[in-house]
Amino acid sequence: MKPFNRVLQCAALLGFLLATPIKASLADEAPTGFDGLSNGFILQGDYDHDQELFEKRHTVAGGLGPVFNAQSCAECHANPVAGGGSQVSVLRAGTFDGKKFIEPPGGTVIHDRATDASLQSKVADAWNVRTQRLSTNTLGGGYIEAIADETLLKIAKRQPQQSNGEIHGQAVMVDLIEVPGAQRVGRFGWKSQHASLLSFNAEAFRSEMGITNSLFPSENTANGRAVDEFDTMADPENNGWEVALLTEFVRATKAPPRDAALAAGADAVAGEQVFEQTGCGICHTSTITTAPVDTLVNAGTFKVPAALGDKTIHPYSDFLLHDIGSGDGIVQNGGPSSRNKLRTAPLWGLRTRSRLLHDGSALTVQQAVKRHQGEAATVMEQLKALSAVEKQQLFKFLDSL
Amino acid sequence: MNKSITKSSFICVILATLSVTHGAYAAAPIRLPEVVALVPTGGLVFSTALSKKRNEVYAVDARNKMLYVIDGKTNTRKEKATLDLQDAVVNGIAYNETTDEILLVDYAGESSRLLVLDRKTMEFVGSPIALDSLHAAKVVIDEATDTAYVSNMHSGTVSVVDLKNQSKIADIVIGTGAPTPAGCNPWDSANPCTTPGGNPLDMKINPKTHKVYVASYTEGTISVIDTRTNKVEGARIPVGSQPNGMGIDTGTNRVYVNNWQDGTVSVIDGDTDTVIGEPIVVGSGLQDPLHCYEAGKLDACKSWGSMPLGPIGVNEDKHLVYVASSNDGTVITINGKTNKVVGEPVHITTGPLVPGGCANFGACTQGSSAQNVIYNPKTDRLYVVSLADAWLMVLQGQGSKTAAPPSTHNH
Numbered sequence: 001m002k003p004f005n006r007v008l009q010c011a012a013l014l015g016f017l018l019a020t021p022i023k024a025s026l027a028d029e030a031p032t033g034f035d036g037l038s039n040g041f042i043l044q045g046d047y048d049h050d051q052e053l054f055e056k057r058h059t060v061a062g063g064l065g066p067v068f069n070a071q072s073c074a075e076c077h078a079n080p081v082a083g084g085g086s087q088v089s090v091l092r093a094g095t096f097d098g099k100k101f102i103e104p105p106g107g108t109v110i111h112d113r114a115t116d117a118s119l120q121s122k123v124a125d126a127w128n129v130r131t132q133r134l135s136t137n138t139l140g141g142g143y144i145e146a147i148a149d150e151t152l153l154k155i156a157k158r159q160p161q162q163s164n165g166e167i168h169g170q171a172v173m174v175d176l177i178e179v180p181g182a183q184r185v186g187r188f189g190w191k192s193q194h195a196s197l198l199s200f201n202a203e204a205f206r207s208e209m210g211i212t213n214s215l216f217p218s219e220n221t222a223n224g225r226a227v228d229e230f231d232t233m234a235d236p237e238n239n240g241w242e243v244a245l246l247t248e249f250v251r252a253t254k255a256p257p258r259d260a261a262l263a264a265g266a267d268a269v270a271g272e273q274v275f276e277q278t279g280c281g282i283c284h285t286s287t288i289t290t291a292p293v294d295t296l297v298n299a300g301t302f303k304v305p306a307a308l309g310d311k312t313i314h315p316y317s318d319f320l321l322h323d324i325g326s327g328d329g330i331v332q333n334g335g336p337s338s339r340n341k342l343r344t345a346p347l348w349g350l351r352t353r354s355r356l357l358h359d360g361s362a363l364t365v366q367q368a369v370k371r372h373q374g375e376a377a378t379v380m381e382q383l384k385a386l387s388a389v390e391k392q393q394l395f396k397f398l399d400s401l
Numbered sequence: 402m403n404k405s406i407t408k409s410s411f412i413c414v415i416l417a418t419l420s421v422t423h424g425a426y427a428a429a430p431i432r433l434p435e436v437v438a439l440v441p442t443g444g445l446v447f448s449t450a451l452s453k454k455r456n457e458v459y460a461v462d463a464r465n466k467m468l469y470v471i472d473g474k475t476n477t478r479k480e481k482a483t484l485d486l487q488d489a490v491v492n493g494i495a496y497n498e499t500t501d502e503i504l505l506v507d508y509a510g511e512s513s514r515l516l517v518l519d520r521k522t523m524e525f526v527g528s529p530i531a532l533d534s535l536h537a538a539k540v541v542i543d544e545a546t547d548t549a550y551v552s553n554m555h556s557g558t559v560s561v562v563d564l565k566n567q568s569k570i571a572d573i574v575i576g577t578g579a580p581t582p583a584g585c586n587p588w589d590s591a592n593p594c595t596t597p598g599g600n601p602l603d604m605k606i607n608p609k610t611h612k613v614y615v616a617s618y619t620e621g622t623i624s625v626i627d628t629r630t631n632k633v634e635g636a637r638i639p640v641g642s643q644p645n646g647m648g649i650d651t652g653t654n655r656v657y658v659n660n661w662q663d664g665t666v667s668v669i670d671g672d673t674d675t676v677i678g679e680p681i682v683v684g685s686g687l688q689d690p691l692h693c694y695e696a697g698k699l700d701a702c703k704s705w706g707s708m709p710l711g712p713i714g715v716n717e718d719k720h721l722v723y724v725a726s727s728n729d730g731t732v733i734t735i736n737g738k739t740n741k742v743v744g745e746p747v748h749i750t751t752g753p754l755v756p757g758g759c760a761n762f763g764a765c766t767q768g769s770s771a772q773n774v775i776y777n778p779k780t781d782r783l784y785v786v787s788l789a790d791a792w793l794m795v796l797q798g799q800g801s802k803t804a805a806p807p808s809t810h811n812h
Contacts, residue, residue: 043636045635045636046637049636061692150704178581178582196594198581213595214593214595233695233701237695240580240595240596240597241597241620243596244597244620292484301582
């Protein structure tokens with residue numbers, strides 16, 4: 001494939017920057033920090049209380065199980081502070097028959113734990129699609145939720161122009177579980193499978209912990225087998241109050257901060273330029289502005305508050321799906337074509353991750369970058385063409401994230 | 402030298418006197434409440450209010466939709482004053498000592514209303530005040546400013562009503578606010594909610610500190626409204642599971658909160674608005690297994706625990722706190738000076754509910770539930786609703802029995 005013309009690309013980038021300077025300069029930077037402090041969406045005392053719920057170890061009496069993956073949100077989302085990611089992974093599997101992906105009985109999540117040995121879920125030999133999914137970071141999730149659909153669609157539209165058509169992020173329209181019939185551009189999870197935090201958290205409450213709630217009222221099954229015999233509580237086990245407060249918590253988290261000392265270094269500053277010039281930033285979008293305050297999002301159910309609206313964030317993601325050759329073959333909400341696509345991993349907070357890519361199969365940043373192919377092929381060519389110094393600068397920059 | 406000796410011995414004398422007084426206090430036996438009368442009601446009284454000035458108790462019967470006026474002197478209903486509430490479905494009720502008016506919260510229909518009743522004539526004053534809210538619940542009055550605060554369960558707000566001008570002037574969001582999705586109705590299966598919102602229920606006002614305490618039933622927190630700004634002050638105060646009734650000792654500035662699911666009472670220091678100490682276990686205490694009632698399966702509970710319910714009565718003079726246990730059918734006395742339960746719980750009528758937990762399912766074959774304590778400091782009377790028996794029980798605060806010396810009995 002022909003490398004993109006770097007000059008042209010820079011011009012396009014410059015044009016983009018020039019086209020939106022007023023908006024960019026008006027919006028405040030979103031607060032960042034691994035400090036356990038509220039971003040201003042709620043009072044600190046309320047944040048602390050919500051965090052206790054996020055860290056609460058659920059028990060069978062509280063609805064845990066019968067099949068589940070862990071006992072608290074924080075068991076998987078804790079690094080370096082409550083709400084972050086972790087090395088804990090969740091198993092998914094299914095079958096690809098050469099034409100289409102087939103979900104196993106009970107869905108693609110294979111639950112690692114059960115309250116009774118007879119309920120143990122397992123991957124069957126016949127299921128040829130298998131993956132592990134690392135727990136993603138949720139810090140700064142409120143800002144991601146507050147991005148207008150149009151903003152993400154605009155990025156998707158721009159990408160082919162920036163890459164001779166090679167890069168074409170897919171915006172998946174997903175159901176908003178809280179508003180039957182309504183859809184929004186997905187943005188959360190490795191497959192951008194949810195568009196609102198309420199939807200995601202309600203599903204996590206049920207799928208990861210086995211606690212049914214008004215949005216996900218039926219229990220996980222053990223590979224499709226009913227679990228009623230071991231279920232001590234009537235469904236829904238939680239009327240949604242806990243999901244609402246967990247959602248309040250995630251919305252109130254600050255975005256992951258950069259390592260200030262490293263970020264200020266000359267190498268990292270130059271490295272960011274290299275990152276953009278090489279084309280990494282086409283997918284790993286460095287700067288996004290959230291929707292204006294008071295915009296109604298999530299099909300009108302959430303009004304963007306002052307703490308989250310009109311904020312400039314640096315997620316280094318477009319929240320769109322791409323095929324970069326690392327796909328895991330699982331189809332979620334994005335339809336058959338999304339089988340081998342993944343959401344551009346947001347690179348904010350990258351330095352807190354010991355395992356990389358959706359399945360943790362890369363253990364160093366270099367290794368993760370090397371795995372980029374497919375839509376990223378030309379960008380990889382451009383990466384190869386960089387001088388040793390430029391490469392070093394690029395990785396210094398990545399280390400500062 | 403001499404001088405300082407004199408001084409310190411003087412201090413010692415004071416200290417000694419204080420400790421003697423204190424000792425005498427501790428030794429003075431605390432009298433337990435005692436049932437002195439019962440007043441039959443139609444069947445489902447959820448709300449009561451007190452007029453100290455008139456020595457009357459007002460009880461709303463939700464089943465036959467009557468407002469009863471009970472004479473505190475004779476412990477009988479003033480039949481002539483009984484009011485047919487007709488179409489109104491009334492939950493909260495409060496009496497305004499200054500204006501001699503009774504406020505009633507009517508949650509019938511799509512929008513709740515506040516009704517103002519002139520006690521003298523038993524006629525409504527003006528037209529109902531529209532709250533534009535869903536399922537308004539309780540009401541408290543700030544008599545100094547002639548303002549009412551109404552909790553709207555399913556709008557997730559507290560409405561502020563200017564009683565002088567008979568109009569709503571503000572809505573204050575409590576907890577996570579309204580249930581979602583917008584416009585849902587938790588009581589309408591065709592239009593269900595997926596999150597319950599802040600669910601503000603019981604409230605208590607401390608006029609001295611200009612604060613209204615609001616219990617967020619589903620979220621297990623108390624929000625504090627400053628009546629001077631009509632804004633929520635500070636962070637929510639986490640208490641136990643499903644807080645639903647409160648009492649305030651304005652002398653000590655302590656707020657007592659019933660945690661229905663836990664079988665406990667939380668104590669809030671009103672100076673700092675933070676919880677102090679561990680929750681006080683009352684009556685038969687915690688459920689076994691904990692929070693089994695929430696399991697929603699009839700056989701989930703081995704023990705239902707005490708499930709304290711409704712407002713808490715406070716004798717500010719003696720700093721005694723009275724809590725009703727809905728499941729035990731008892732009134733429990735807490736010594737507000739030590740925040741410890743004193744003596745045995747007092748059965749208000751026919752004993753504990755059979756089968757256990759039946760109050761929650763309306764299938765009791767025996768016993769009584771106790772809920773909603775109000776205390777009249779002028780007469781030292783407690784009024785407690787016995788729901789299953791359809792009686793309003795009248796208790797003498799300082800009854801004939803004293804609490805046994807500090808018991809080693811561990812609840």
